[in-house]
Amino acid sequence: MADERLSRVKGAVRGFPDFPKPGILFRDIFPILRDPSLLKDLCSLMLDHIRSKTSEVDVIVGLEARGFLFGPILAMELGCSFVPIRKAGKLPGKTEKVEYILEYGKDVFEIQEGSILKGQKVVIVDDLLATGGTMKAACELVKKVGGDIKDCLVVIELSDLKGRDKVPEGCSSLINY
Template identity: 60%
Template sequence: MLCRFSYVSMLSIMTTTLPQFESPRYPINVINRGRCCYSEENVRLDYNISTSNSLIMSEQRLERIKKSINAVPDFPKPGVLFRDIFPLFQDVSVITETISMMVEHVKEKFGSVDVIVGLDARGFLFGPMMAVQLGCSFVPIRKKGKLPGKCVQAAYTLEYGDDVLEAQVGSISKGQRVVIVDDLIATGGTMRAASSLVTQMSGTVLECLVLIELLDLKGSATLKHPFHSFLEY
């Protein structure tokens, strides 16, 4: 005659026969009626290890991205050291990591957003890909005369001269939560003008987000809205 024990029966035997005991490793019971219990101290230890590993991975990712950015002297005019991001797009794994990093930042900080605004022109390289992953709309802000239809305008000064930015009327609705994206911030003129356009259309600027910040030019200090960069030079 065969005896059959169900899984529930075996658990019942375990919970009634296993004793409680104190472990020198854990301040509270490791086995308590068949269940494994970890102390608060060890939970904190596991959390700290996990956080440390995440920081190491983030630093490694940033280092791979940074190595893909070239420094070009005397471009677009003598005395300017240009940060060339286009090599990022020659390696699909690096650009994938770059977009993932930017999307993760937005999700962790804001949860969800309504609009990603991309600035003319390299903001267009990052913005649409971010918007797709975030499940929100993408709005381009362009230089004067590049967008059809009725537009709102904002003048600005940048390191190479003066210009005007435009956005199409109705592209951002009242109260929509907006993140403005560009590849780089220098003097901050372009970002200030873009923020002004979003405000004119009654949108809410959650953050101005760039991959690269040129610290010597102190552009981020001139912004009225929250700002974040991933790489500093």
């Protein structure tokens, strides 16, 4: 059953060569979102994986922006809270910040103060793991506010880029290219 779901989901991912710049093969997950049965398959695969990794989750953290597509659904199904991590200046109130390095410069992630309590069990979700910089920054930010990271789950991992090497907390992926 899981293999059928995974085959269907992977079959829907499209590749766009030379986007957003020459030499990049962009993996597009939006066809999955256009088909309710595929989205249900993907979310059930993610839920099965999370339940296999940990018996208790207090918070699902979603990374801007595509982590926001799955995070609230997963949190609702698990009966836990959803917390977004966003780029600088997009969250109201007091925030904690972490600066991180990208292939093309620096950026900043933020989380609202008090959105994760010390010791809460956290699963971080996103659509893609490439070079690992954003996931590493998200882990630093969650630990900074006291969260206990149980897993970092992505839909797609670009294995050749070795992003998982930058994530000491460990990273899980459903699809590898």
